[in-house]
Amino acid sequence: MFERIHELDFVVENFEPNSISLAGFYMGYAMGSIPRYKMPQTDLEQMSELHALLDMNPTDKRAAVTELKPSQFDTPQEKCNDMINNHELWNDKLRDLPIYVSTDQYILDGHTRCMAAQILNDTLPIRVIPLPGYIALAMMNLYNRLMIAKGRQEPINQA
Secondary structure (H helix, E strand, O other), X not given: OHHHHOOOOOOOOOXXXXXXXXXXXXXXXXXXXXXXXXXXXXXXXXXXXXXXXXXXXXXXXXXXXXXXXXXXXXXXXXXXXXXXXXXXXXXXXXXXXXXXXXXXXXXXXXXXXXXXXXXXXXXXXXXXXXXXXXXXHHHHHHHHHHHXXXXXOOOOOOO
């Protein structure tokens, strides 16, 4: 799988795309304590492209989110409150967007929706990326940076 990444013509920051350096992007951070600004910000279309690139076929399963573990520590409470208080937005859109989870049950993307679903006692579609948390996050982050480098996405300043 990692060999496929080498087919891409790009250099992202100061690391080569391999399993050791990918996970190294999160060195010094325990899962559950990664700052939001280090989390990947990749949209659903880009995630589908990443799945194809890595020959992954993730599946969705609607379920309660109570057993999932956060990978980031600073989920924005105000954004969660907005989701909870806007019933139309929650019911018509947000509750049907998948959250991404690693094989070791860490939330990769969708922390705020997950928090809202827990408060609302609702379920969400869960899409499992068949990689452990650190590697999955690093792959998603690398792909996100590629999209920024290629001009397909604007950088998101979250710090």
